[in-house]
Amino acid sequence: MERRFSRSAESTMDSFIMGLVEVAARPGMISFATGLPDNTLFDTQALVRAMEEVMSEDPCGALQYDTPTGYIPLRKRIAERCGRVLGFDVGYEDVLMTSGSQVCFDLIGKMFLDHGDVMAVENPGYLGAIQAYSAYSPDFRGVDIDGEGPDLGQLSAAVGDGARLFYSIPNHQNPSGVSYSEDARRGVAEIIGGSGCVLVEDDAYGELGYHGRVGRTMKSMIPDDTILTGSFSKTISPGMRVGWMVVPEWMRKKAGRSLEACCLQSNTFCQRVIDRFMADVDYDSYLDVLRRGYARKKQVFMDAMEDCLPDTVSWNDPEGGMFVWLRTPEGTDAMRLYERALEGKLVVMPGHPFHVRGGANTIRLNFATPSDEQIADGMRVLGAACRDLYS
Amino acid sequence: MERRFSRSAESTMDSFIMGLVEVAARPGMISFATGLPDNTLFDTQALVRAMEEVMSEDPCGALQYDTPTGYIPLRKRIAERCGRVLGFDVGYEDVLMTSGSQVCFDLIGKMFLDHGDVMAVENPGYLGAIQAYSAYSPDFRGVDIDGEGPDLGQLSAAVGDGARLFYSIPNHQNPSGVSYSEDARRGVAEIIGGSGCVLVEDDAYGELGYHGRVGRTMKSMIPDDTILTGSFSKTISPGMRVGWMVVPEWMRKKAGRSLEACCLQSNTFCQRVIDRFMADVDYDSYLDVLRRGYARKKQVFMDAMEDCLPDTVSWNDPEGGMFVWLRTPEGTDAMRLYERALEGKLVVMPGHPFHVRGGANTIRLNFATPSDEQIADGMRVLGAACRDLYS
Missing domain, CATH: 3.90.1150.10 (Aspartate Aminotransferase, domain 1)
Known part of the structure; x- marks a missing residue:
């Protein structure tokens, strides 16, 4: 058979x-x-405390379904942080919670890639994300990364060929550890802005600069062309599977629907625990x-x-x-x-x-x-x- | 633009x-x-206790990454239950944990549907699952459901037209509440078995028969042609987002890879809490x-x-x-x-x-x-x- x-x-x-x-x-x-x-x-102690608080205050709410796009107080907290730390203003409606940033990559691939579409990826680039995109069988174009960031000529050529997406990690890249220089960021913004190509800015390591954040976010430079993805996996706990993406307003409705279709919603309990944890410990x-x-x-x-x-x-x-x-x-x-x-x-x-x-x-x-x-x-x-x- | x-x-x-x-x-x-x-x-009390136990015994393990296919003790527990309660033998390697059964439907659609492929769905059928499949733009064929189960002539015609999947809820169907009769189950097994069409047996409500389980599982009748999906959303907590699918062995490798690609893994912490809860409360x-x-x-x-x-x-x-x-x-x-x-x-x-x-x-x-x-x-x-x- x-x-x-x-x-x-x-x-x-x-x-x-x-x-x-x-x-x-x-x-x-x-x-x-x-x-x-x-x-x-x-x-672990602060997480145990946050769990106890969440389960003593509203156990039924914490165990029940929530809205597909996520727990609103946590989304507001992330939106506030976007304005104060990441350099761009966004309403919580455009912050969508996911079960980790891998889900964001899958969703983004699903929303933008048809078979054979051109997609630019860093070379080297983060394998896990590229695996997620590979399910949509795009035509991957590698953009070489050196100590300063991406090869702008190669990026420009890919975008000229109609690239739908450019997946990038501007800060402390996985695997190379490289962060984009200010010139590289400006160059990327000039190429992507208004081109129709969507920039995926994976900020998984952005909060782990040893002396604070390095460089401006791309989302602050070309907000309407950028999806910023974030995750608590490197900062709080990977096992709790809580990530998010900040999408441009024009994408909100389709992104919410695709999110609901692929997973209904992410974990109510863990979102609440993380929200409580961030308040309890003073996240900064x-x-x-x-x-x-x-x-x-x-x-x-x-x-x-x-x-x-x-x-x-x-x-x-x-x-x-x-x-x-x-x-x-x-x-x-x-x-x-x-x-x-x-x-x-x-x-x-x-x-x-x-x-x-x-x-x-x-x-x-x-x-x-x-x-x-x-x-x-x-x-x-x-x-x-x-x-x-x-x- | x-x-x-x-x-x-x-x-x-x-x-x-x-x-x-x-x-x-x-x-x-x-x-x-x-x-x-x-x-x-x-x-909620037993869940709080299970959380405390998980966090006191191995907090780092509970907060860390796990294998993509899930927490092995919980998969073994589910596999044991499949043999004892659901009527078929399976190794834990073919039990894959997901962030709820909606993720299963998305994954199954992704693994089996190309644009325009025929897919049979119950009419009426569960909207949430059909929404997940709709992302793969199949040619949906409705199979009418009456008080006894699906219209076998319509199902047979869809399978004859090369249906890749038939999505079904044989027990306490959402939305109609209908359970398939024994004759209907046999009829479905005869049509699907060996046809190349994969049966998706959504068992979300199977454990909620008021007088125990109703009817044999389809997975026990045509194991090699059936994916059984399960969920703790209706029995323990929907907010914890823990579901699973039991796949035939020939699907195991591709299913594991697709699962990793779409979400890396499901929630380590909640899987452990549910495993502990099931032991603590005597799940039966x-x-x-x-x-x-x-x-x-x-x-x-x-x-x-x-x-x-x-x-x-x-x-x-x-x-x-x-x-x-x-x-x-x-x-x-x-x-x-x-x-x-x-x-x-x-x-x-x-x-x-x-x-x-x-x-x-x-x-x-x-x-x-x-x-x-x-x-x-x-x-x-x-x-x-x-x-x-x-x-």
């Missing part, structure tokens, strides 16, 4: 990540591979603690890299987020380094899957997940593997 | 429900309209209490209908679930009854939007949401409106 799937199911990419999560969970493994935030920075002070925690962890990681890795490999020093981007010598295949590290019980994430083209000699390292001790042990394994392969 | 959306965004239906939720939330309104379960039957006894609660509520509603409604309208007496199906006289448009009831501050759900064809003279009534007092007051409004319109 024929077992036929849709084009969407056939075109959805493997993420490589799913496999690595399982490998990393094996006993004795140290992981620099996945995108897990630092467990020890979760404020909380973020400062978190930023200092990640800055410290990054420094531990950098010091270990300096101590253990040979001169044949190079890396950047990120200003925020949770990733370091490692380059092995030109012409080498970093999959070999992945395999060699695995023999020493260290899991790293090859950079190649994040690329539309090139990138064979890159590795993404996450310093948030491992403990200080695991960083020391893992880096010794990585150093030995590098010296072994690139002598 | 052109503001172009995808075909999917253009083809996604309005649900009518979203609007009604807002209308029903206005002060002083009584709602028989939406699908909200009875607040007073939530076991808990369901018995819930069934008695809904049976009582249904009887209150039936008695009020007998007392207040004129002979010009008729209705069924469901064996489970939370809906009663009302028929106004042939040739009348029940939208008029909706409007007239609204003037009396009662919201009901017109049956027409649940139909691919026909159904103008139908209304869906939910007896789970209103209190006993609201049932009495609302039914007086409905009775007066009926007498007024159908004299």
Whole structure:
């Protein structure tokens, strides 16, 4: 019998990540591979308190259905933050809550991509999001990212070819850690503004600049052409699955309907807990603690890299987020380094899957997940593997 | 400037429900309209206890990412229940957790429907699910439902035309309250089995038979051709957004990948709370209490209908679930009854939007949401409106 799937199911990419999560969970493994935030920075006590408050004040409301677009007090809180911190004014009606920002990417793909439509993505770019878009089988155009941001010529060419979307992470990019320069932001705004191409500004790491936010949001520069997506996964808890997107007013109605169609609504209880948590802890002070925690962890990681890795490999020093981007010598295949590290019980994430083209000699390292001790042990394994392969 | 959306965004239906939720939330309104379960039957104390246990035992695990396909102990618990209660054996690997069963419908549409593919739906059928499928712009074929189940000739014709999916609710159907007879189940199994058409068996109300489960599951009859979807929304809490689907083994890999692509994973915390809750309360006894609660509520509603409604309208007496199906006289448009009831501050759900064809003279009534007092007051409004319109 024929077992036929849709084009969407056939075109959805493997993420490589799913496999690595399982490998990393094996006993004795140290992981620099996945995108897990630092467990020890979760404020579990304040979350328990917020849960208790939510369940004592209005348990039935917290357990019941809510409106598809989300819990209004939390949306108002996010809208207020957009004005005060992200530099643009928006009403809560244009803040739509989702079960994590991955749902935003899926929804955006669904709303804007027909089979074969041109879509610009960063090269390297965030694999998870690209996997979501791949279900809509677009014609991906890679826009190379260097230390300053995207290649504007390539972006301009893609938009000239009718790109429907450009998916970007202007702050502390996953995987490379790069933030766009002010010039790059202006350049992107000039190309996208009024072109008919919609900019997806993924701000997942925007609040994790070690010394505060880096650069203006694209949404403040070209609000009518930009969807900003946010998430509490890197700041409060990924397991609670609460994200959001801020859409231009012209998109509101269709976005709300598509959201309802794909998932009815996101989690009432967790939205209320997060809203309460943000009020209880004073979210700005909380973020400062978190930023200092990640800055410290990054420094531990950098010091270990300096101590253990040979001169044949190079890396950047990120200003925020949770990733370091490692380059092995030109012409080498970093999959070999992945395999060699695995023999020493260290899991790293090859950079190649994040690329539309090139990138064979890159590795993404996450310093948030491992403990200080695991960083020391893992880096010794990585150093030995590098010296072994690139002598 | 052109503001172009995808075909999917253009083809996604309005649900009518979203609007009604807002209308029903206005002060002083009584709602028989939406699908909200009875607040007073939530076991909030046991849920609070389960939350406390989950957060005291492994707070970091509960707040962190998990595998995309879900929390393994809960999947094992569901798999065990499939064998013991639903009549088929399945390994937990084929139980995939989602953020509610609406996500299942979206995923199933995405995996199996290309633009223009034939898809069979019940007529009337559950609007929310049909809205999810509408994003994939299939050629919907309505299969009429009577008191015994679907019209097998119409189903056979749709499958003969290459239907990719048949979406069905064999137990306590939303909106009509009908359950398939044993003959209807056998007939459906004969038509679908081995045809290449996949049966979607929505079991959202299956556990809410007032005297236990009604009829065999389709999944036990044609396991390789059936996806069974389940949800804790009607039994534990809709706001926690935890549902699942049981897929045939040949679908497992693609379903897992599509699930990861659309939402990464569902809520770690709520999955753990529900797993703990099911163990704490003894889920079978808990369901018995819930069934008695809904049976009582249904009887209150039936008695009020007998007392207040004129002979010009008729209705069924469901064996489970939370809906009663009302028929106004042939040739009348029940939208008029909706409007007239609204003037009396009662919201009901017109049956027409649940139909691919026909159904103008139908209304869906939910007896789970209103209190006993609201049932009495609302039914007086409905009775007066009926007498007024159908004299």
